[in-house]
Amino acid sequence: MTDDLSVLRYSAFAATPEGGNPAGVVLDAGGVTEERMQQIAADVGFSETAFLVGRTDESGVPRYRARYFSPAAEVPFCGHATVATAVALAERDGPGEVVFDTNAGAVTLRSVVDAHSGVTVSFTSVEPQVRDLDPDVLERLLGMLGLTGSDLDDRFPAREAFAGNWHPILVVDDRDLFDQFRFSPDEVAALMRENGWLGTITVLHSVGPADFDARNLFPVGRITEDPATGSAAASTGAYLRALGHPETTVRIHQGAHVRRPSLLTVTIPPRGGIVVSGGATQIV
Known part of the structure:
Protein backbone atom coordinates (compact mmCIF):
# COMPACT_ATOMS: atom_id res chain seq x y z
CA MET A 1 0.00 0.00 0.00
CA THR A 2 1.33 3.45 -0.97
CA ASP A 3 -1.87 5.56 -0.71
CA ASP A 4 -1.81 8.33 -3.31
CA LEU A 5 1.97 8.78 -3.24
CA SER A 6 3.80 8.22 -6.50
CA VAL A 7 6.52 5.63 -5.90
CA LEU A 8 8.97 5.43 -8.78
CA ARG A 9 11.34 2.54 -9.35
CA TYR A 10 14.79 2.95 -10.90
CA SER A 11 17.82 0.76 -11.44
CA ALA A 12 21.07 2.65 -10.77
CA PHE A 13 24.66 2.05 -11.94
CA ALA A 14 23.72 -0.65 -14.46
CA ALA A 15 26.56 -2.01 -16.60
CA THR A 16 24.10 -4.01 -18.75
CA PRO A 17 20.34 -3.74 -19.37
CA GLU A 18 19.81 -6.45 -16.75
CA GLY A 19 22.21 -4.92 -14.24
CA GLY A 20 22.22 -2.21 -11.62
CA ASN A 21 20.71 -1.81 -8.17
CA PRO A 22 16.97 -1.09 -7.92
CA ALA A 23 15.77 1.72 -5.67
CA GLY A 24 12.43 3.21 -4.80
CA VAL A 25 12.02 6.97 -5.23
CA VAL A 26 9.34 9.27 -3.77
CA LEU A 27 9.88 12.82 -5.03
CA ASP A 28 7.09 14.49 -3.06
CA ALA A 29 7.04 13.05 0.47
CA GLY A 30 6.38 16.25 2.39
CA GLY A 31 4.22 15.54 5.42
CA VAL A 32 4.70 11.76 5.23
CA THR A 33 5.39 10.27 8.65
CA GLU A 34 8.50 8.28 9.44
CA GLU A 35 6.34 5.24 10.12
CA ARG A 36 4.69 5.57 6.69
CA MET A 37 8.03 5.91 4.93
CA GLN A 38 9.22 2.77 6.66
CA GLN A 39 6.07 0.92 5.58
CA ILE A 40 6.46 2.09 1.97
CA ALA A 41 10.10 0.96 1.89
CA ALA A 42 9.06 -2.45 3.22
CA ASP A 43 6.28 -2.70 0.63
CA VAL A 44 8.62 -1.71 -2.23
CA GLY A 45 11.09 -4.31 -1.00
CA PHE A 46 14.25 -2.90 -2.58
CA SER A 47 17.41 -2.47 -0.51
CA GLU A 48 16.54 1.24 -0.13
CA THR A 49 13.83 3.73 -1.00
CA ALA A 50 14.58 7.47 -1.04
CA PHE A 51 12.11 10.15 0.08
CA LEU A 52 12.37 13.88 -0.62
CA VAL A 53 10.52 15.47 2.28
CA GLY A 54 11.11 19.18 1.65
CA ARG A 55 12.70 21.73 -0.66
CA THR A 56 14.32 25.14 -0.37
CA ASP A 57 16.18 27.18 -2.99
CA GLU A 58 19.47 28.85 -2.16
CA SER A 59 21.26 30.97 -4.77
CA GLY A 60 19.10 29.37 -7.41
CA VAL A 61 20.17 25.82 -6.47
CA PRO A 62 17.34 23.49 -5.39
CA ARG A 63 18.01 21.96 -1.99
CA TYR A 64 16.08 18.90 -0.82
CA ARG A 65 15.82 17.11 2.50
CA ALA A 66 16.41 13.44 1.66
CA ARG A 67 15.77 10.39 3.82
CA TYR A 68 16.51 6.75 3.04
CA PHE A 69 14.83 3.61 4.34
CA SER A 70 15.70 -0.02 3.88
CA PRO A 71 12.82 -2.48 4.37
CA ALA A 72 13.93 -2.76 8.01
CA ALA A 73 15.24 0.65 9.14
CA GLU A 74 16.29 4.16 8.19
CA VAL A 75 19.88 4.52 6.95
CA PRO A 76 21.90 7.77 6.95
CA PHE A 77 22.77 7.70 3.26
CA CYS A 78 22.33 5.52 0.17
CA GLY A 79 24.36 6.21 -2.95
CA HIS A 80 22.40 4.27 -5.54
CA ALA A 81 19.06 5.65 -4.31
CA THR A 82 20.60 9.15 -4.40
CA VAL A 83 21.59 8.70 -8.05
CA ALA A 84 18.18 7.24 -8.89
CA THR A 85 16.43 10.19 -7.23
CA ALA A 86 18.63 12.75 -8.99
CA VAL A 87 17.92 11.11 -12.35
CA ALA A 88 14.18 11.21 -11.62
CA LEU A 89 14.44 14.93 -10.74
CA ALA A 90 16.44 15.65 -13.89
CA GLU A 91 13.86 13.88 -16.02
CA ARG A 92 11.07 15.87 -14.36
CA ASP A 93 12.69 19.29 -13.95
CA GLY A 94 15.74 19.25 -16.24
CA PRO A 95 19.42 18.56 -15.51
CA GLY A 96 21.64 20.71 -13.33
CA GLU A 97 22.87 21.01 -9.77
CA VAL A 98 20.93 20.07 -6.65
CA VAL A 99 21.84 19.51 -3.01
CA PHE A 100 20.47 16.73 -0.83
CA ASP A 101 20.55 17.29 2.93
CA THR A 102 20.86 13.74 4.29
CA ASN A 103 21.23 12.40 7.80
CA ALA A 104 24.96 12.03 7.00
CA GLY A 105 25.33 15.64 5.78
CA ALA A 106 24.96 17.69 2.60
CA VAL A 107 25.57 15.94 -0.73
CA THR A 108 25.95 17.94 -3.94
CA LEU A 109 24.75 16.36 -7.19
CA ARG A 110 25.20 17.36 -10.81
CA SER A 111 23.20 15.79 -13.63
CA VAL A 112 23.89 16.01 -17.36
CA VAL A 113 22.18 14.59 -20.43
CA ASP A 114 24.46 12.47 -22.62
CA ALA A 115 24.49 12.06 -26.40
CA HIS A 116 21.94 9.24 -26.15
CA SER A 117 19.51 11.34 -24.06
CA GLY A 118 20.35 9.42 -20.89
CA VAL A 119 21.03 11.19 -17.61
CA THR A 120 24.34 10.77 -15.79
CA VAL A 121 24.67 11.94 -12.19
CA SER A 122 27.79 12.71 -10.17
CA PHE A 123 27.49 13.14 -6.43
CA THR A 124 30.14 14.51 -4.09
CA SER A 125 30.15 12.73 -0.76
CA VAL A 126 30.30 14.30 2.66
CA GLU A 127 33.79 14.75 4.13
CA PRO A 128 35.19 11.20 4.37
Whole structure:
Protein backbone atom coordinates (compact mmCIF):
# COMPACT_ATOMS: atom_id res chain seq x y z
CA MET A 1 0.00 0.00 0.00
CA THR A 2 1.33 3.45 -0.97
CA ASP A 3 -1.87 5.56 -0.71
CA ASP A 4 -1.81 8.33 -3.31
CA LEU A 5 1.97 8.78 -3.24
CA SER A 6 3.80 8.22 -6.50
CA VAL A 7 6.52 5.63 -5.90
CA LEU A 8 8.97 5.43 -8.78
CA ARG A 9 11.34 2.54 -9.35
CA TYR A 10 14.79 2.95 -10.90
CA SER A 11 17.82 0.76 -11.44
CA ALA A 12 21.07 2.65 -10.77
CA PHE A 13 24.66 2.05 -11.94
CA ALA A 14 23.72 -0.65 -14.46
CA ALA A 15 26.56 -2.01 -16.60
CA THR A 16 24.10 -4.01 -18.75
CA PRO A 17 20.34 -3.74 -19.37
CA GLU A 18 19.81 -6.45 -16.75
CA GLY A 19 22.21 -4.92 -14.24
CA GLY A 20 22.22 -2.21 -11.62
CA ASN A 21 20.71 -1.81 -8.17
CA PRO A 22 16.97 -1.09 -7.92
CA ALA A 23 15.77 1.72 -5.67
CA GLY A 24 12.43 3.21 -4.80
CA VAL A 25 12.02 6.97 -5.23
CA VAL A 26 9.34 9.27 -3.77
CA LEU A 27 9.88 12.82 -5.03
CA ASP A 28 7.09 14.49 -3.06
CA ALA A 29 7.04 13.05 0.47
CA GLY A 30 6.38 16.25 2.39
CA GLY A 31 4.22 15.54 5.42
CA VAL A 32 4.70 11.76 5.23
CA THR A 33 5.39 10.27 8.65
CA GLU A 34 8.50 8.28 9.44
CA GLU A 35 6.34 5.24 10.12
CA ARG A 36 4.69 5.57 6.69
CA MET A 37 8.03 5.91 4.93
CA GLN A 38 9.22 2.77 6.66
CA GLN A 39 6.07 0.92 5.58
CA ILE A 40 6.46 2.09 1.97
CA ALA A 41 10.10 0.96 1.89
CA ALA A 42 9.06 -2.45 3.22
CA ASP A 43 6.28 -2.70 0.63
CA VAL A 44 8.62 -1.71 -2.23
CA GLY A 45 11.09 -4.31 -1.00
CA PHE A 46 14.25 -2.90 -2.58
CA SER A 47 17.41 -2.47 -0.51
CA GLU A 48 16.54 1.24 -0.13
CA THR A 49 13.83 3.73 -1.00
CA ALA A 50 14.58 7.47 -1.04
CA PHE A 51 12.11 10.15 0.08
CA LEU A 52 12.37 13.88 -0.62
CA VAL A 53 10.52 15.47 2.28
CA GLY A 54 11.11 19.18 1.65
CA ARG A 55 12.70 21.73 -0.66
CA THR A 56 14.32 25.14 -0.37
CA ASP A 57 16.18 27.18 -2.99
CA GLU A 58 19.47 28.85 -2.16
CA SER A 59 21.26 30.97 -4.77
CA GLY A 60 19.10 29.37 -7.41
CA VAL A 61 20.17 25.82 -6.47
CA PRO A 62 17.34 23.49 -5.39
CA ARG A 63 18.01 21.96 -1.99
CA TYR A 64 16.08 18.90 -0.82
CA ARG A 65 15.82 17.11 2.50
CA ALA A 66 16.41 13.44 1.66
CA ARG A 67 15.77 10.39 3.82
CA TYR A 68 16.51 6.75 3.04
CA PHE A 69 14.83 3.61 4.34
CA SER A 70 15.70 -0.02 3.88
CA PRO A 71 12.82 -2.48 4.37
CA ALA A 72 13.93 -2.76 8.01
CA ALA A 73 15.24 0.65 9.14
CA GLU A 74 16.29 4.16 8.19
CA VAL A 75 19.88 4.52 6.95
CA PRO A 76 21.90 7.77 6.95
CA PHE A 77 22.77 7.70 3.26
CA CYS A 78 22.33 5.52 0.17
CA GLY A 79 24.36 6.21 -2.95
CA HIS A 80 22.40 4.27 -5.54
CA ALA A 81 19.06 5.65 -4.31
CA THR A 82 20.60 9.15 -4.40
CA VAL A 83 21.59 8.70 -8.05
CA ALA A 84 18.18 7.24 -8.89
CA THR A 85 16.43 10.19 -7.23
CA ALA A 86 18.63 12.75 -8.99
CA VAL A 87 17.92 11.11 -12.35
CA ALA A 88 14.18 11.21 -11.62
CA LEU A 89 14.44 14.93 -10.74
CA ALA A 90 16.44 15.65 -13.89
CA GLU A 91 13.86 13.88 -16.02
CA ARG A 92 11.07 15.87 -14.36
CA ASP A 93 12.69 19.29 -13.95
CA GLY A 94 15.74 19.25 -16.24
CA PRO A 95 19.42 18.56 -15.51
CA GLY A 96 21.64 20.71 -13.33
CA GLU A 97 22.87 21.01 -9.77
CA VAL A 98 20.93 20.07 -6.65
CA VAL A 99 21.84 19.51 -3.01
CA PHE A 100 20.47 16.73 -0.83
CA ASP A 101 20.55 17.29 2.93
CA THR A 102 20.86 13.74 4.29
CA ASN A 103 21.23 12.40 7.80
CA ALA A 104 24.96 12.03 7.00
CA GLY A 105 25.33 15.64 5.78
CA ALA A 106 24.96 17.69 2.60
CA VAL A 107 25.57 15.94 -0.73
CA THR A 108 25.95 17.94 -3.94
CA LEU A 109 24.75 16.36 -7.19
CA ARG A 110 25.20 17.36 -10.81
CA SER A 111 23.20 15.79 -13.63
CA VAL A 112 23.89 16.01 -17.36
CA VAL A 113 22.18 14.59 -20.43
CA ASP A 114 24.46 12.47 -22.62
CA ALA A 115 24.49 12.06 -26.40
CA HIS A 116 21.94 9.24 -26.15
CA SER A 117 19.51 11.34 -24.06
CA GLY A 118 20.35 9.42 -20.89
CA VAL A 119 21.03 11.19 -17.61
CA THR A 120 24.34 10.77 -15.79
CA VAL A 121 24.67 11.94 -12.19
CA SER A 122 27.79 12.71 -10.17
CA PHE A 123 27.49 13.14 -6.43
CA THR A 124 30.14 14.51 -4.09
CA SER A 125 30.15 12.73 -0.76
CA VAL A 126 30.30 14.30 2.66
CA GLU A 127 33.79 14.75 4.13
CA PRO A 128 35.19 11.20 4.37
CA GLN A 129 37.00 9.52 7.23
CA VAL A 130 39.24 6.46 7.39
CA ARG A 131 40.27 4.62 10.55
CA ASP A 132 41.94 1.40 11.63
CA LEU A 133 39.79 -1.69 11.91
CA ASP A 134 39.95 -3.24 15.38
CA PRO A 135 42.13 -6.39 15.11
CA ASP A 136 39.70 -8.54 17.09
CA VAL A 137 36.76 -7.40 14.95
CA LEU A 138 38.79 -8.02 11.80
CA GLU A 139 39.64 -11.55 12.94
CA ARG A 140 35.99 -12.30 13.67
CA LEU A 141 34.89 -10.88 10.32
CA LEU A 142 37.48 -12.85 8.38
CA GLY A 143 36.48 -16.00 10.22
CA MET A 144 32.84 -15.47 9.28
CA LEU A 145 33.87 -15.26 5.61
CA GLY A 146 36.13 -18.30 5.82
CA LEU A 147 39.21 -16.14 5.30
CA THR A 148 42.41 -15.39 7.22
CA GLY A 149 44.69 -12.38 7.33
CA SER A 150 47.05 -14.07 4.88
CA ASP A 151 44.28 -14.04 2.26
CA LEU A 152 44.29 -10.23 2.11
CA ASP A 153 46.28 -8.25 -0.44
CA ASP A 154 49.39 -6.91 1.30
CA ARG A 155 49.13 -3.65 -0.64
CA PHE A 156 45.71 -2.85 0.84
CA PRO A 157 45.44 -3.22 4.64
CA ALA A 158 41.98 -3.64 6.13
CA ARG A 159 40.38 -0.39 7.27
CA GLU A 160 37.01 1.20 8.01
CA ALA A 161 36.03 4.09 5.74
CA PHE A 162 33.17 6.59 5.88
CA ALA A 163 31.64 8.72 3.13
CA GLY A 164 28.06 8.67 4.36
CA ASN A 165 28.09 5.25 6.03
CA TRP A 166 30.89 3.32 7.76
CA HIS A 167 32.12 0.39 5.67
CA PRO A 168 34.79 -2.13 6.64
CA ILE A 169 36.97 -2.67 3.57
CA LEU A 170 38.81 -5.91 2.82
CA VAL A 171 40.88 -6.52 -0.33
CA VAL A 172 41.22 -10.24 -1.10
CA ASP A 173 44.34 -11.19 -3.03
CA ASP A 174 43.27 -14.49 -4.63
CA ARG A 175 40.61 -14.33 -7.34
CA ASP A 176 39.11 -17.74 -6.55
CA LEU A 177 38.73 -16.89 -2.87
CA PHE A 178 37.10 -13.59 -3.78
CA ASP A 179 34.60 -15.39 -6.01
CA GLN A 180 33.88 -18.32 -3.73
CA PHE A 181 33.80 -17.17 -0.09
CA ARG A 182 30.59 -17.96 1.77
CA PHE A 183 29.06 -16.62 4.98
CA SER A 184 26.13 -16.97 7.33
CA PRO A 185 23.88 -13.91 6.79
CA ASP A 186 22.53 -13.92 10.35
CA GLU A 187 26.01 -14.12 11.88
CA VAL A 188 27.41 -11.35 9.70
CA ALA A 189 24.32 -9.17 10.26
CA ALA A 190 24.81 -9.43 14.02
CA LEU A 191 28.44 -8.31 13.69
CA MET A 192 27.37 -5.38 11.52
CA ARG A 193 24.81 -4.22 14.06
CA GLU A 194 27.33 -4.60 16.86
CA ASN A 195 29.80 -2.32 15.07
CA GLY A 196 27.34 0.24 13.71
CA TRP A 197 27.93 -0.70 10.08
CA LEU A 198 24.69 0.61 8.58
CA GLY A 199 25.93 0.24 5.01
CA THR A 200 27.69 -2.82 3.62
CA ILE A 201 30.79 -4.88 4.24
CA THR A 202 32.96 -4.10 1.23
CA VAL A 203 35.13 -6.90 -0.15
CA LEU A 204 37.35 -5.96 -3.10
CA HIS A 205 39.74 -7.63 -5.52
CA SER A 206 42.22 -5.52 -7.48
CA VAL A 207 42.19 -6.27 -11.21
CA GLY A 208 44.45 -3.35 -12.11
CA PRO A 209 45.54 0.00 -10.70
CA ALA A 210 42.28 1.68 -11.75
CA ASP A 211 39.85 -1.24 -11.58
CA PHE A 212 38.42 -3.17 -8.64
CA ASP A 213 35.85 -5.90 -8.49
CA ALA A 214 33.57 -5.52 -5.49
CA ARG A 215 31.20 -7.61 -3.43
CA ASN A 216 29.16 -5.66 -0.91
CA LEU A 217 27.54 -7.76 1.79
CA PHE A 218 24.22 -6.44 3.11
CA PRO A 219 22.54 -9.14 5.21
CA VAL A 220 20.95 -6.52 7.48
CA GLY A 221 18.56 -5.86 4.58
CA ARG A 222 16.40 -8.33 2.68
CA ILE A 223 19.33 -9.23 0.43
CA THR A 224 22.66 -10.76 1.33
CA GLU A 225 24.72 -9.04 -1.36
CA ASP A 226 24.16 -5.61 -2.91
CA PRO A 227 24.58 -5.26 -6.71
CA ALA A 228 25.75 -1.62 -6.65
CA THR A 229 26.65 0.48 -3.61
CA GLY A 230 27.35 4.19 -4.10
CA SER A 231 28.26 4.90 -0.48
CA ALA A 232 30.73 1.99 -0.49
CA ALA A 233 32.24 3.26 -3.75
CA ALA A 234 32.76 6.68 -2.17
CA SER A 235 34.22 5.07 0.95
CA THR A 236 36.54 3.02 -1.27
CA GLY A 237 37.76 6.24 -2.87
CA ALA A 238 38.46 7.69 0.58
CA TYR A 239 40.24 4.48 1.60
CA LEU A 240 42.45 4.51 -1.50
CA ARG A 241 43.32 8.18 -1.00
CA ALA A 242 44.30 7.51 2.62
CA LEU A 243 46.62 4.74 1.41
CA GLY A 244 48.24 7.05 -1.15
CA HIS A 245 46.91 5.08 -4.12
CA PRO A 246 48.19 6.80 -7.28
CA GLU A 247 45.03 6.62 -9.40
CA THR A 248 42.65 9.60 -9.29
CA THR A 249 39.83 7.79 -11.12
CA VAL A 250 38.90 4.18 -10.45
CA ARG A 251 36.13 1.93 -11.68
CA ILE A 252 34.20 -0.33 -9.31
CA HIS A 253 32.76 -3.41 -11.03
CA GLN A 254 30.05 -4.92 -8.86
CA GLY A 255 26.99 -7.16 -9.03
CA ALA A 256 28.33 -10.04 -11.15
CA HIS A 257 27.90 -12.47 -8.25
CA VAL A 258 24.19 -11.65 -8.00
CA ARG A 259 23.72 -11.48 -11.80
CA ARG A 260 23.15 -7.72 -11.88
CA PRO A 261 26.38 -6.29 -13.35
CA SER A 262 27.03 -2.71 -12.30
CA LEU A 263 29.69 -0.07 -12.86
CA LEU A 264 30.47 2.86 -10.57
CA THR A 265 33.07 5.47 -11.51
CA VAL A 266 34.92 7.06 -8.59
CA THR A 267 36.89 10.29 -8.88
CA ILE A 268 39.34 10.93 -6.03
CA PRO A 269 40.30 14.59 -5.55
CA PRO A 270 43.30 15.53 -3.38
CA ARG A 271 40.98 16.56 -0.55
CA GLY A 272 37.30 16.88 0.31
CA GLY A 273 34.42 14.66 -0.73
CA ILE A 274 34.72 11.73 -3.12
CA VAL A 275 32.83 11.92 -6.43
CA VAL A 276 30.80 8.92 -7.62
CA SER A 277 29.18 8.87 -11.07
CA GLY A 278 26.61 6.73 -12.82
CA GLY A 279 23.17 6.64 -14.35
CA ALA A 280 19.76 5.16 -13.61
CA THR A 281 16.93 3.80 -15.71
CA GLN A 282 13.29 3.73 -14.71
CA ILE A 283 11.85 0.27 -14.14
CA VAL A 284 8.49 0.07 -15.87
